[in-house]
Amino acid sequence: MKHFNKIVIAICMILGLNSNAQDSNNPWAISFGVNAIDTKTGADGGHEWLNRHFSQPFAVKDNWNILPTVSYIGVSKYIGDNFTFGVSGTVNKITKFVNYNPTAVGADSRGYLVTNPGDLAYYGLDATVRYSFQSLIKSKVIDPSLSVGGGYSFFGDASFGTVNTGAGVTFWLSENIGFELTTKYRKSFGERVVPGTATPDAPSFSQHTAGLIFKFGGTDTDKDGVYDKDDACPDVPGLKQFNGCPDTDGDGIVDGSDACPEVAGLAALNGCPDADGDGVTDANDACPQVAGLASLKGCPDADKDGVADKDDKCPSVAGPKENAGCPWPDTDNDGVADKDDACPEVAGPASNKGCPEVTAADLDKVSAEAKMIYFHSGKSTFRSEDVPVKIESISTLLKQYPTAKFSIEGHTDSDGSDAFNQKLSQERADVVRNALIERGMKAENLSAVGYGESKPVATNKTAAGKAKNRRTEVVLQK
Known part of the structure; x- marks a missing residue:
């Protein structure tokens, strides 16, 4: 004993x-x-x-x-x-x-x-x-x-x-x-x-x-303090309040029931976050930082016309979806209603009344074509047969800008008197303007002015230089 x-x-x-x-x-x-x-x-x-x-x-x-x-x-x-x-x-x-x-x-x-x-x-x-x-x-x-x-x-x-x-x-x-x-x-x-x-x-x-x-005598395979008999996740460490199952993001929803287990969220949204509190999970919210409507994927609709503000061309005025949320038509879908659109069939920014703005690239093309329209010396007739093709090309480019105003400028070399050259340059400008009008350009959008020999682009001491000075130019009016 x-x-x-x-x-x-x-x-x-x-x-x-x-x-x-x-x-x-x-x-x-x-x-x-x-x-x-x-x-x-x-x-x-x-x-x-x-x-x-x-x-x-x-x-x-x-x-x-x-x-x-x-x-x-x-x-x-x-x-x-x-x-x-x-x-x-x-x-x-x-x-x-x-x-x-x-x-x-x-x-x-x-x-x-x-x-x-x-x-x-x-x-x-x-x-x-x-x-x-x-x-x-x-x-x-x-x-x-x-x-x-x-x-x-x-x-x-x-x-x-x-x-x-x-x-x-x-x-x-x-x-x-x-x-x-x-x-x-x-x-x-x-x-x-x-x-x-x-x-x-x-x-x-x-x-x-x-x-x-x-x-x-108990078995706790994952060592989380919940015995295997009562552990719904016996191989993964978890929490007692969740019968041994983990809650990685700590939002009170077990990972197995959490649609977003890595990011804390709301029980009502199966554990997914909703930053703007509109009831639409961030993952499905097209506007996650602004409260909106579930029917519009979480985006707001200020004018309640069924078009989300981000897609509504008139967000403060209700309008049908087919008009992009505007109460009036917008044929060219540029956000400027036809009633305010100076170019209702051609898209352009509101800053230009719905008309397209002339691009620098197109201006360069027009200028290049215009400078290659050569005239006979002392005359207002075209020197080469391909001039009509060049005028057609210029017309096509300018028609893209139906409200833009252009000036056709005529120039001569230094041969002859100033008065003669002034008259000749005006005639040359008028010839080009008329040719463009014949091809569909609006007369009100085109003006013609002659500068005589006052604006040479090359020397008048050589034949080649004089040929370059006998020219027309197309200039955008600001």
């Missing part, structure tokens, strides 16, 4: 390494501690039962036998519905054995005689079914219980069976470690003379225990 406590401590240290909470998750438990035997509660086979049990229930010094070492060990298993089944073993040394013998010398006023049977060795083996009330009282710390079972007791050479009823309470110090207090009444049967005592009957008695309990 002297090595019993060492064996118990070694076993508990090993089991304690894997301890977890005992229930359906962690069904196993081991407990150990000290026990006390009070034979007075069973003395006289039932005489004055209430008096024996309640007159001196804690007369520890007078009646209790306590071995000052680890003196009990038990192993139990959870079997369901708050029930556990366990087996235990206890050892003790009986130095106070109480008999009811009112005529004996030394008996107290109630007739009880305490004797020392000579350090009588005691051993007990028990099987117990325990019912826990912890879940009923909804406590995480206090765990009261009742128990019933049977066992076998050894008092020296005497041995006999017992029926045991008991009660206890465990205080859980952590999820897997508790401090337990129990008491059992062990009702014996049969006649067995206990050495060193004066009773022929197998004694009934009370046994009390106090010690630690460790619970273990």
Whole structure:
């Protein structure tokens, strides 16, 4: 018996390494501690039962036998519905054995005689079914219980069976470690003379225990504190409130139900964000920073005409979708209503009244073509046969800009008088203007002016230079 406590401590240290909470998750438990035997509660086979049990229930010094070492060990298993089944073993040394013998010398006023049977060795083996009330009282710390079972007791050479009823309470110090207090009444049967005592009957008695309990046996594969039995995601670390499943973005929605698991969002939108709060997830919102309508993919519609502001050419005035949200037609779809569009059939910016603006590239082309229209010396007739082709090309380019105003400028070389050259340059400008009008250009969009010999582009000292100066130019009027 002297090595019993060492064996118990070694076993508990090993089991304690894997301890977890005992229930359906962690069904196993081991407990150990000290026990006390009070034979007075069973003395006289039932005489004055209430008096024996309640007159001196804690007369520890007078009646209790306590071995000052680890003196009990038990192993139990959870079997369901708050029930556990366990087996235990206890050892003790009986130095106070109480008999009811009112005529004996030394008996107290109630007739009880305490004797020392000579350090009588005691051993007990028990099987117990325990019912826990912890879940009923909804406590995480206090765990009261009742128990019933049977066992076998050894008092020296005497041995006999017992029926045991008991009660206890465990205080859980952590999820897997508790401090337990129990008491059992062990009702014996049969006649067995206990050495060193004066009773022929197998004694009934009370046994009390106090010690630690460790619970273990659960499996937690992902080490998230939720046992596999209750873990909806046993292979992925998660949170207890989500039955062991993760919530990566921390928005309170488990990843498995989160349509946007990497970005915090709203439960109403399956975990997806909605920056503008319009009820349309950012991923599906064509205007994620501005609150809008679900029917328009999250974009606003200020004039409520069913056309999103970003697509509405008239966002402040309601209009049909076929008119791009404007109440009037926009034939060229340039955002300028036909009523305000100087070029309703040709797209152009509102800054130019809906008409296209002449591009620098087209101006360069027109200028190049115009400069190659050469005239006979001293005349306003074309010198080459390809001039009509060049005029046609100029006309085609200018027609793209139906409201643009152009000036046709005529120029001469220095031969002849100034007056003659002035008249000749005007005639040359008029010839080109008329040719463009004949090809469909609006007369009001074209003007003609002659500059004579005042604006040469080359020297008049050579024939080649003079040929370049006999020219016309097409200039955009700003």
